[in-house]
Amino acid sequence: MDDALRDRLGAGKYLLVTSYRKNGTPVATPVWVVRDGDALGVWTVADSWKVKRIRARADVLVGPCDVRGNPTGDQVPATAEVCDPATTARYRKLLARKYGVLGRLTLLGSRLRRGTDGTVGIRITL
Template sequence: MEDTSLERLGAGKYLLITSYRKNGTPVATPVWVVRDGDALGVWSAADAWKVKRIRARGDVLVGPCDLRGNPTGEQVPATAEITDAETTAHYRKLIARKYGLVGRLSLLGSRLRRGVDGAVGIRVTL
């Protein structure tokens, strides 16, 4: 079942990742997602609040959603961790491949605004 969930979530266009504030309040955020072996890969600005929340607490909920973050399926428990620069670069390539021109333009815009170190990868394991 876990592999089926991984395939389904990795094949979707958006992933709703719910991280938690220090006081335990859940915060859901829609993100682009790619499958990376036995995990899911997400890319985000390094100074985003979701990155800060994941650094403090790695347990998250993930599930499929639409562009606006409306859930389109069940959320499942997962663990999220911030990746190193090499894995972040790998996720950028996977995102560019999956999301085509829009993905490449978003990655380019991010690199121009924030530089190479302005984004991080987030590895999500179910």
């Protein structure tokens, strides 16, 4: 997949990540996104259904969306993997930088509620 698409998705405010249930039903979720070299990084609650679905099945669809998860462009196939704690910590820093005060407050609130192990990064390669 070309760098321009990766740049565009990474620069967007929200990324729609569509993961699949065991029976194949797609479930789309809007998430914050950062560019991570040749991949995209997102951050989510560690015990969310999204994480469980990705652990069971790594293929996802991704594309730009608005805050409510309404697609604003084409969805493309990608592969998602749950990250280790070091990568998750890097994604937190990147998110804080990209999303400014709102990002830092959201990350702080999450850390206070769940601790640092309560959230994970997800690396998405197109």
